[in-house]
Amino acid sequence: MLDSIGSIPVGAAQKYGDKPALVCPERTLSFAELDGLTNRFANALVGLGVRPGDRVTLYSGNCWEWVVSYYGALKTGAVINPINVMLTPGEVEFVANDCGATIVIASHEKALSIQRVKQKSEVRELVSFGDEALPEGVLSFNGLLAAGDDKFEIVDVDVDSLSTIGYTSGTTGHPKGACLSHRNILLNVAMTALMHQRSDRDTVVTALPCPHVYGNVVMSGAIQNGMTLVLHPAFEEATILQSIQDHKATLFEGVPTMYMFMLNHPELESYDLSSLRCCTVGGQTMPKPKMEEVEQRFGCPLIELWGMTELGGLGTTFASNGPVKHGSIGVALPYIEARIADTEDASKTLPAGEVGELMIKGGIVMQGYYGNEQATRDTIEADGWLHTGDVASMDEDGCVFIVDRKKDMILTAGFNVYPAEIERVVAGHPDVALVAVGSIPDEDKGELAKAYIVPKTGTDPDSDDIIRYCREHLAAYKVPRAVQFVDDLPKTSTGKVMRRELKTLD
Numbered sequence: 001m002l003d004s005i006g007s008i009p010v011g012a013a014q015k016y017g018d019k020p021a022l023v024c025p026e027r028t029l030s031f032a033e034l035d036g037l038t039n040r041f042a043n044a045l046v047g048l049g050v051r052p053g054d055r056v057t058l059y060s061g062n063c064w065e066w067v068v069s070y071y072g073a074l075k076t077g078a079v080i081n082p083i084n085v086m087l088t089p090g091e092v093e094f095v096a097n098d099c100g101a102t103i104v105i106a107s108h109e110k111a112l113s114i115q116r117v118k119q120k121s122e123v124r125e126l127v128s129f130g131d132e133a134l135p136e137g138v139l140s141f142n143g144l145l146a147a148g149d150d151k152f153e154i155v156d157v158d159v160d161s162l163s164t165i166g167y168t169s170g171t172t173g174h175p176k177g178a179c180l181s182h183r184n185i186l187l188n189v190a191m192t193a194l195m196h197q198r199s200d201r202d203t204v205v206t207a208l209p210c211p212h213v214y215g216n217v218v219m220s221g222a223i224q225n226g227m228t229l230v231l232h233p234a235f236e237e238a239t240i241l242q243s244i245q246d247h248k249a250t251l252f253e254g255v256p257t258m259y260m261f262m263l264n265h266p267e268l269e270s271y272d273l274s275s276l277r278c279c280t281v282g283g284q285t286m287p288k289p290k291m292e293e294v295e296q297r298f299g300c301p302l303i304e305l306w307g308m309t310e311l312g313g314l315g316t317t318f319a320s321n322g323p324v325k326h327g328s329i330g331v332a333l334p335y336i337e338a339r340i341a342d343t344e345d346a347s348k349t350l351p352a353g354e355v356g357e358l359m360i361k362g363g364i365v366m367q368g369y370y371g372n373e374q375a376t377r378d379t380i381e382a383d384g385w386l387h388t389g390d391v392a393s394m395d396e397d398g399c400v401f402i403v404d405r406k407k408d409m410i411l412t413a414g415f416n417v418y419p420a421e422i423e424r425v426v427a428g429h430p431d432v433a434l435v436a437v438g439s440i441p442d443e444d445k446g447e448l449a450k451a452y453i454v455p456k457t458g459t460d461p462d463s464d465d466i467i468r469y470c471r472e473h474l475a476a477y478k479v480p481r482a483v484q485f486v487d488d489l490p491k492t493s494t495g496k497v498m499r500r501e502l503k504t505l506d
Contacts, residue, residue, distance in 0.1 A: 053078070063107070073103075079165060162181060162367065177370035204249060251278055283494055283496045284496050315360045426466065
């Protein structure tokens with residue numbers, strides 16, 4: 001295993017040289033070019049006063065500049081703070097203040113939206129991508145690159161030192177900064193590559209956001225292992241399908257909604273997807289019928305994975321050359337432990353088949369939440385076990401089955417109802433392209449389940465028929481009491497459905 005994240009492009013350049021490393025709509029970079037550009041940017045950052053341990057915030061969608069900035073900052077020994085592109089200027093100011101950022105690097109649009117960040121934080125410099133004219137006080141990324149030297153001596157860092165502060169989504173108040181070491185990230189990248197047999201024979205197409213831990217592991221896994229990374233700025237069905245065909249991709253990686261939209265695309269059968277050897281899906285549980293449909297229509301295995309910000313990437317998945325159980329998020333990564341704990345007593349491990357909280361232990365577990373000792377103690381037990389907040393069970397083979405997020409649970413007349421369980425059933429209806437389940441208040445029973453459904457193209461589903469279908473497959477108290485057909489569902493930057501926003505569709 002490498003000593004630091006910043007050394008990833010260095011080793012890759014030595015091994016793979018002029019092979020294409022990164023393909024973006026506006027530019028393709030070889031491994032050698034990527035290493036040289038990250039060196040240039042590292043020199044520029046040092047020239048701006050960045051020192052080891054300084055926080056560098058990265059606020060942009062997917063682009064070649066994002067990748068160069070990420071590794072360039074880490075080569076200097078700085079701590080990277082990659083943030084969700086959907087954050088508002090006010091949220092960016094909070095994050096920059098919370099982690100003590102000294103430099104913010106952003107896309108042109110985002111840089112203009114946060115010009116006041118220097119007045120409201122310790123940020124010294126704001127750097128903008130692009131060639132557009134910039135207001136006073138905003139530095140040009142391209143200008144910094146042009147002035148930089150493409151030779152740079154990577155700063156030596158302790159593999160257990162802080163490398164990344166990744167902020168959680170903040171669905172219950174202000175987001176928390178998960179502190180991740182170089183070891184956390186490097187181990188995750190290495191073990192994910194091992195499980196999925198990622199190598200220099202692979203080309204991966206993805207639109208997963210690089211700031212997100214799933215997208216980040218895909219990015220670093222590709223670069224470290226000599227893969228060609230075809231990186232899209234956003235997901236659009238036809239564009240992705242065409243990209244898989246044009247680049248003869250061996251891997252596509254995404255969240256369930258991406259696969260649902262591709263399955264629903266009227267021209268799906270016209271694309272040649274025969275180069276694919278494997279696809280991965282994570283971010284949310286995916287209904288088994290849809291997974292089987294993907295495998296049948298894409299002609300390759302679909303492997304589920306599960307992870308979280310606090311792990312710097314994956315925690316579980318299946319080996320691509322081993323047995324796979326649909327409906328399961330897989331087994332713990334090598335060198336990592338997973339268990340199902342009693343929700344009332346975390347020290348008690350439940351036997352196979354029983355439902356409790358999924359807990360993880362090992363070298364991928366974060367150091368803690370930045371500046372928040374109480375939240376750290378609440379999340380990581382004294383013996384190192386991390387509370388994930390996911391309700392799950394484990395079978396005799398160590399395969400984990402997610403029931404749902406604890407915070408998404410619906411309480412109906414004293415019964416626990418999990419949206420994901422209902423979604424898995426509704427997704428099996430032939431007229432359903434995409435479904436999400438939320439709660440609605442009820443005077444007698446407290447809460448009831450409501451299904452929000454995007455119909456398949458060319459169908460005209462009926463709500464009564466959907467409810468009848470659910471009654472055939474679910475206990476009576478789990479059946480949704482209301483169905484609403486919608487054009488789309490509210491999603492995060494990764495394409496994950498935001499259940500808490502479903503009420504805005506009413």
